[in-house]
Amino acid sequence: MxxxxxxxxxxxxxxxxxxxxxxxxxxxxxxxxxxxxxxxxxxxxxxxxxxxxxxxxxxxxxxxxxxxxxxxxxxxxxxxxxxxxxxxxxxxxHLIHIISSNNCILMLQAASTYGVFDLVHASAQFIRDVYVNIREDLSFLPEDQLDYIESISPSTFVAMATHSPSVGYLDDISRTICYLDEAENHWTTLTSLPDKASTSLAGITVLDNNIYIVGGVDGLSKQIVKSSFCYNTERNSWSEFSSLQHLRYNLTLTGQDGCLLAMGGMCKNTVLATVEKFHVASNTWSFAAHLPRPGAGIACARTMGRIFVCLWLPLDTTDVYEYRTHKDEWLLVTTLKRQQSYGHCMVAHQDNLYVMRNGPADDFLRCMIDCFNLTKQQWTALAGQYVNSKGALFTAAIRGDTVFTVNRMLTLIYNIQEDKWKPAKEEAGFPRSGSMHTFLLRLPKNRLTTLHQN
Structure with a gap:
C-alpha cells in the first residue's frame, strides 16, 4: 500500500x-x-x-x-x-445510476461492446420498463440484445393495505399483497402476509427485488411487533429475520447496497432519532448515525445511489438531508418553506426530488408538488394542482418516466415532463380500505404465468 x-x-x-x-x-x-x-x-x-x-x-x-x-x-x-x-x-x-430514456439504448450498446455486463443488465432492465414508449427506437438493435431485453420482467406496481397481525385460525382474505395487471386492468393477488406480520405503522421497503417489513403495531394498543419479515419474490416465500435492537413503530425503512436502514419512528410515545442498519448477508443489525433530529413517518427517496429524507420543522419548513452511507453521516442538502397542512411524500426521478404536500389547510385534498434538482441545486414548483381523492399521490411510485398513484377508486398514471406531471392513463383502484403501501417489483415470468392460470 x-x-x-x-x-x-x-x-x-x-x-x-x-x-x-x-x-x-x-x-x-x-x-x-x-x-x-x-x-x-x-x-x-x-x-x-x-x-x-x-x-x-x-x-x-x-x-x-x-x-x-x-x-x-x-x-x-x-x-x-x-x-x-x-x-x-x-x-x-455511477453510469447505472444515470440511465435514462435519453441514453438507455446508447448505454446498452456501448456496455455490450466493451463487456461491462452490470451496465448491460441495468440498461436492459430500464429499457424493459419504458419498452412501450421507445419500441420504435429498438428496431435496429441486434436480435440477441432484443431477446435479452424481452427475457426480463418489467417492474410491476404492487400495493398492500394496512393490517395488524391476524389470528392464525381466521382466514383473513384481505391480508394480501396485490399487483396491478395493466393489460387486464385488474389487481391480482401475489401473496398473503404472514399471520404475525403487521403493516400498520411498519417500515416497508424493497431491496434487491425482495419485500422487507420491520416493526409496526398490533391493534389499537400499539403493541410493537418484534418480528421482521422478508418476502423472496423469486421463491414466492416468506421468512423471518433478526429484530431491531431498539423496537419501534411509525419508522421509515429503505435499502441500498445489501443493507436496510431503519430510521426514526416512535417507542412509548417518544419520537426517536436513532437509526439502525441491517446487513442482509450477515443477518445482523448495528446502530448508524442518528438523524439530525427525531422524526416519525419520515418521507424518504432513493435516487442516483443516494438516500434522502425530509425532516419537518415548525412553521411550514422542511429540511432535506442526505445520508452518506460510506461516511455514516447526515448532510443538509436544502430547505423548503411552503404552506402545508399535514403529511407529505417524496419520490425521485433521475436527479430530481419531488416533495408532495397537502395544503393550504382549508383544502387538504389538493396536492402541491415542489421539485428540487440535485445538479442545479434549485427548487421549482410543478405547474398545476394534483388532486386525487383520499390523497392518492401520497403513495406514489416511479417506473421509468411514469408515476403510479392509487386509491380505492382508481390508479392514476402520470408521465413526467420537465415542468409538470401529465395525466396519461387511469386503471382500476386498489380494492382495500385504509392507508396503502406501494412499490415496484420484478415478478418472475413463471410466477406470473401461474398466477394468471389460477
Whole structure:
C-alpha cells in the first residue's frame, strides 16, 4: 500500500492528471494490479495510458471524488470505455445510476461492446420498463440484445393495505399483497402476509427485488411487533429475520447496497432519532448515525445511489438531508418553506426530488408538488394542482418516466415532463380500505404465468 498523500501523474492522450495513488488502488482493479505488480511502473512518477480518452478519465476522477456528474452521450461513451479497461466499479455504478430514456439504448450498446455486463443488465432492465414508449427506437438493435431485453420482467406496481397481525385460525382474505395487471386492468393477488406480520405503522421497503417489513403495531394498543419479515419474490416465500435492537413503530425503512436502514419512528410515545442498519448477508443489525433530529413517518427517496429524507420543522419548513452511507453521516442538502397542512411524500426521478404536500389547510385534498434538482441545486414548483381523492399521490411510485398513484377508486398514471406531471392513463383502484403501501417489483415470468392460470 502506498503511503498517505502519495501522488502519481497519469498521462492520457495529451492531458496530464495528478492523482492520489491510494484512490486509484482502492477504486480500480487495473491500478491495484499495476501498483502491486512489482513492475517498474510502481515507482515511476508518471504513467501513460495508451488508447483511452482523456475525457473519460476525467469523468472517472470526478466520480471517485464523489461528484455526481450528469453526462452527455460523448462523455458516456468515453466513461464506459474507461470503466471497462480500468475496471472501475464506482464509475460503473455511477453510469447505472444515470440511465435514462435519453441514453438507455446508447448505454446498452456501448456496455455490450466493451463487456461491462452490470451496465448491460441495468440498461436492459430500464429499457424493459419504458419498452412501450421507445419500441420504435429498438428496431435496429441486434436480435440477441432484443431477446435479452424481452427475457426480463418489467417492474410491476404492487400495493398492500394496512393490517395488524391476524389470528392464525381466521382466514383473513384481505391480508394480501396485490399487483396491478395493466393489460387486464385488474389487481391480482401475489401473496398473503404472514399471520404475525403487521403493516400498520411498519417500515416497508424493497431491496434487491425482495419485500422487507420491520416493526409496526398490533391493534389499537400499539403493541410493537418484534418480528421482521422478508418476502423472496423469486421463491414466492416468506421468512423471518433478526429484530431491531431498539423496537419501534411509525419508522421509515429503505435499502441500498445489501443493507436496510431503519430510521426514526416512535417507542412509548417518544419520537426517536436513532437509526439502525441491517446487513442482509450477515443477518445482523448495528446502530448508524442518528438523524439530525427525531422524526416519525419520515418521507424518504432513493435516487442516483443516494438516500434522502425530509425532516419537518415548525412553521411550514422542511429540511432535506442526505445520508452518506460510506461516511455514516447526515448532510443538509436544502430547505423548503411552503404552506402545508399535514403529511407529505417524496419520490425521485433521475436527479430530481419531488416533495408532495397537502395544503393550504382549508383544502387538504389538493396536492402541491415542489421539485428540487440535485445538479442545479434549485427548487421549482410543478405547474398545476394534483388532486386525487383520499390523497392518492401520497403513495406514489416511479417506473421509468411514469408515476403510479392509487386509491380505492382508481390508479392514476402520470408521465413526467420537465415542468409538470401529465395525466396519461387511469386503471382500476386498489380494492382495500385504509392507508396503502406501494412499490415496484420484478415478478418472475413463471410466477406470473401461474398466477394468471389460477
Amino acid at each position: 502506498q503511503p498517505p498523500g502519495s501522488y502519481v501523474h497519469v498521462k492520457v492522450e495529451h492531458e496530464l492528471f495528478t492523482v492520489e495513488k491510494n484512490m486509484l488502488i482502492e477504486s480500480s482493479d487495473y491500478f491495484r494490479a499495476l501498483f502491486e505488480s512489482g513492475m517498474r511502473e510502481c515507482t515511476q512518477e508518471e504513467i501513460q495510458l495508451q488508447g483511452l480518452p482523456a475525457r473519460g478519465f476525467d469523468v472517472m476522477l470526478k466520480v471517485l471524488k464523489e461528484d455526481q456528474p450528469i453526462l452527455d452521450n460523448e462523455e458516456i461513451l468515453d466513461a464506459i470505455e474507461c470503466a471497462a479497461f480500468l475496471l472501475v466499479k464506482p464509475l460503473t455504478k
